[in-house]
Amino acid sequence: MNILNTATDWAKAELFSTPFFILFGVAFMAASLGFWQLGKTVIARAYIVPTLVAGGLLLIIGLGLFFTNKARITEFEIAYNKNKSEFIKSEIERSESTLKEYNTVVFKAIPIIIIVAALFIIFIDKPIWRAISITTIAMMIVILLVDGTAYARIKNYKEQLELQNK
Template sequence: MEILKAATDWAKAEVFSTRFFILFAILFIIASVGFWQLGKTELAKAYIVPLLVAGGLLMTIGLGLFFTNKSRITQFERAYNSDASAFVASEIARAESTLKEYTVVFKVVPIIIIVAALLIVFVNTPTWRAISITTIAMMIVILLVDGTAHARIEAYNKQLLMTDKPADSQ
């Protein structure tokens, strides 16, 4: 039963964490509207679409993760009650798969940030500057939220692995 509490706590923490994607999405969209209404320079006007796109992407990520993890909370209890050892095994597989995905994220996102920074330096048009700066801002948000999510799934995976050992001997 302890592992069910750990799984539920992890999913609840994920639901809370994904709200930050939604919050930043709203901020990006508000900034886009602000540039649309108040932007006087060519550079200010160039931010309208990139911020709107970044806000839309963050909103999609946030809502997708929010509803996925929210539904997991109830699924965990049913899966655990039907077969606890199968639940632990499936969660271990899912957690390890997710950890591998984070390894890719933590390599690809910095590369995207570097490319965007180089575009700022070498391409001197307002549109590309706005796209690059917005991309960097969005990638930083992703790194911040995913960094904490990675730490949580890593701790959760360790709990699962510790729980799996005694389950094998029973």
Template sequence: MDILKTAQDWAKAEMFSTTFFIIAGVLFVGASIGFWQLGKTDLARAYIIPVAVAGALLLTIGFGLFFTNKSRVTQFEKAYNQDASAFVQSELTRAESTLKEYKNIVFTAIPLIIAACALVIMFVNAPGWRASMITTMAMLIVILLIDGTAHARIDYYNKQLMSAEKQE
């Protein structure tokens, strides 16, 4: 098994996946502009800032992850050629840490925040609060969708790393 190719393929798949954060961010910013230009009701006008902020956050996440993973593709080869065993160990540590973060943040905290937002929507009728909570829920759902596939990829990558470690 060529663990370097596996690592590079994983990073390239992550780069592709992060473009969906960028696309979602652009859509959110576009929706904010639409609410700004076409919004007539108080609720429609209340969406302008929360949707713009969510779009900016998604764009920041997308570009940050894209450029991080882009640099990893070249760094992987250098690190692997220097010391293959140390490369596998460091990647294994990073992958396991990332899997724990997914468990705690993506699959525990985000659903709890979505539930809290839903409760606020049920009990608060102010347009600003409703728009903010609905926007937060929409943004977090986008993150869950994208990170769900990223979790599956890093889990597979982690298993490949464990297999490579055993072969050494």
């Protein structure tokens, strides 16, 4: 098994999944434009800013991850050719760190944010707060969907690194 190919395949898979953040970001921004142009009710007008902000955040996340992972592909080859064992060791450490971040942020913090947003929907009767809450829940679901698959990929990648390291 060539660990450089494994690392490159992982980075390419990440390059495939991160545009989904961009796609959803554009969709949220299009929804914001739609609410701005077509929204006649108070609740419809309340969605303009929250969906625009959520779309912008998803675009920033997607673009940041895309360019980071694109740069990694060339960095992998340089680091691997420089020192194979050090490359594997550093990738294991990076993947462990990333998995811990996923466990904290994606699988603990995001569900808490969704619960708090749902409580806002129930207990606050203002249209703007309901729009913010619903948009927040939608954005968090997008993040959970995309990052859930990324978690599985990096976990598999870490296992392959550990097998190579033995």
